[in-house]
Amino acid sequence: MVINKKIKRTMLQNKSQYIGSLALIIISCMLYTMFNQLAVNMDKMTSSFERNYVQDDASFIVDKTINNPKKLEEKFNMKLEKSGSFDYEISKGKTLRIFSENRKIDIPAVISGNKLTTNGILIDPSYAKANNIKVGDKITIGNKKLNVSGLMSLPNYIYAIKSESDIMNNPKSFGIAVITKNNFDSLNLGSSFYNIKFNNSENIDSKISKLKSYLKSQNINVLSWTNIDENPRVTYVTAKIKSTKSISSSMPIAILLLTCSMTGIIMLRMLQKEAVIIGTLYALGYRKREIRKHYLTYSLSIAVIGGIVGTILGGLALKPMVTFMVSYFNVPTNYLSFDIKYVVISILLPIIFLFISSYFIINKQLKHSPVDLMHGGIENSKVNFFERHLKLDNFKFNSKFKIRQQLRSIPRSLLLLFGIIASTMLLLLGFATKNSMDFLMQESITSTYKYKYQYIFNSLQTTSPSRGEKFSETAFSLKSNNKTIITAYGINPNTRYLLLKDRSGNSLDKNKVIVTKTLSDKLNIKENDKIKVINRFNSKVYTIRIDSIADTYSSQSLYMPLSRFNTMLNYPSGSYIGLWSDNKINIPENKLISTSNIDDFKTALSTATKPLQYSMGSISLMSFIIGLIIIYVVTSLIIEENKENISLMKVLGYRKKEVYSLILNSSSFIVILGYLLGIPFLLGSLNALFKSMTSTMNLSLKVKLNFTYILIGFIVIYLTYEISNLLSRKKITKISMAAALNSTKE
Secondary structure (H helix, E strand, O other), X not given: OHHXXXXXXXXXXXXXXXXXXXXXXXXXXXXXXXXXXXXXXXXXXXXXXXXXXXXXXXXXXXXXXOOOHHHHHHHHOEEEEEEEEEEEEXXXXXXXXXXXXXXXXXXXXXXXXXOOOOOEEEEOHHHHHHOOOOOOOEEEEOOEEEEEEEEEEOOOOOOOOOOOOOOOOOOOOEEEEEEOHHHHHHHOOOEEEEEEEEOOOOOHHHHXXXXXXXXXXXXXXXXXXXXXXXXXXXXHHHHHHHHXXXXXXXXXXXXXXXXXHHHHHHHHHHHHHOHHHHHHHHHOOOOXXXXXXXXXXXXXXXXXXXXXXXXXXXXXXXXXXXXXXXXXXXXXXXXXXXXXXXXXXXXXHHHHHHHHHHHHHHHHHHOOOXXXXXXXXXXXXXXXXXXXXOOOOOOOHHHHHHHHHHHOOHHHHHHHHHHHHHHHHHHHHHHHXXXXXXXXXXHHHHOOEOOOEEXXXXXXXXXXXXXXXXXXXEEEEEOOEEEEEEEEEEEOOOXXXXXXXXXXXXXXXXXXXXXXXXXXXXXXXXXXXXXXXXXXXXXXXXXXXXXXXXXXXXXXXXXXXXHHHHHHHXXXXXXXXXXXXXXXXXOXXXXXXEEEEHHHHHHHHHHHHHHHHHHHHHHHHHHHHHHHHHHHHHHHHHXXXXXXXXXXXXXXXXXXXHHHHHHHHHHHHHHHHHHHHHHHHHHHXXXXXXXXXHHHOOOOOOOOOOHHHHHHHHHHHHHHHHHHHHHHHHHHHHOOOHHHHHHHHO
């Protein structure tokens, strides 16, 4: 059609508005493609890794050797493999957890280098990179000098944390390694454990329960048991993929909806402005369908270009994102795949969204008769409800003008409001996450745990320790939901290594049964409630009454006096399974299940939060760009709508600063309101996200946002608004005084 020749000309005349819409579509499609393809690839990589290298169904420690493993394998139709591990301090502050090589279950996957040799050692890539270790280097373990044969991943240690209670890993100070069984046995260090893998994956919980009962009937006591779906070294990865999937849909669609609103307002403004042209086209014989098709081309062209460009950029960003994720999670990355479904959806989403929004707006305008359209339309003279009923007589001219600017275009004001809300949520997301992590670290961990070293023995101890304070622990599952795991501790009522306080900051009586806030929230229990739990080692059922709730979020734990703990579990009086200490205690490695240092945990958390600072910077930049685009486009629309008013102000002798103030600063209130509304929206969304992320973890994150960051966020948002106004001044300067006279002639 001949009229389509004006599409390019119109777009160039209002290029800032269309470029802004295009940029938002590109951002939304890029994020949609990148996050969805990332989730798909991480899911595929972890699934194939777990399948190809035989991830265990459970691992456990018992008090005696299983003498006839073949018989047990046949009886329960499963694989059983004995393994071992010990922690070896390579140098001060650097520890490697050495595993014996497995052949049947949890087989090491060589990522680079060669397979394990007789005098070789395989190391996880994160530790190797952090400590500048390369294939071919030599590492001394005990009295053996071993060559680094290659870098590997273990399917049960995808996220290499030292202790199951840890939240963050620190590859600079902790890593995992594998050596041959012969070398492991000759070193005579560490303790042994068993891995199991059922040949049929159906009803695994029932099979595990039967296996535990059988071990008990053979007088084999289970000291520790971890199902794979309770292993944080695996479940943290699942939680991360889950949160990525959540972000991959919500964030891009929110940006796309903003874009649709913005494009719709641009289209509405253009249709109102070109009402006379549309009426003339009707009079010349153009049909409604042809005119509708012409105006749909504006929005569909930016939708197609933005969708394609954004999808391509999202695809290009996939490899760096996978590399970033693999730096945390040790997974073999043999290949990257593109799910064509998400490519198609990414391109079609903006087209569908913008087609629907533009179609209804165009159709509504084309309902008017050619005569009405040739008279400039019937919409322009209407005064809306708010402007009609709002009494502004007592206000000064400047205030009245600014208020009417917002009331005369409610859709435009709402677009700006929701745009500021979205920018605020994005900007403060990183700050709130950092504050929440800091709170977990400082308030829930540092303020609660006062010991420096924790030692867990591989069997019950009955002799009084010469150093350290004794405690015991065991694992329960909730009777009503066996997936909910509770770590129960027996502690000295007078302990100085554990500080438990209520919400008011008052110390709790440790002679009573206390649960953490994490556990009480997940079970929805209060003081004096009773819970029924099952001992995960012997399947006995216990009913425990809760006396107090400690305001700590770092674990899903229950505490009671050690004497009561031993009586309840029928353990010998005075027995214990672990020690807390201020100083390091020399305990033979083969007597311990694990050793942890609270300083290592703090260092790990500090190291892990550094990338968060980069993420915060990226998110802040994105929120700045989105905010700048929306504010600039809305400001452009305000200038366009007030072209004659601006010209008339110049004729009447208004100075530049006064014109700038009346036109550009009319949206200040909406910017402030949008920011204030964005804060509760963010806190609510983040609370839901944290609950979803930590549903499979033994901790919870309390949403925190410091006033300092709220102030910084406001400065950034308002600075964005001022920069947009600064960029828009040129448009006001270009409007001549003749525009008012020309308008009068028309």
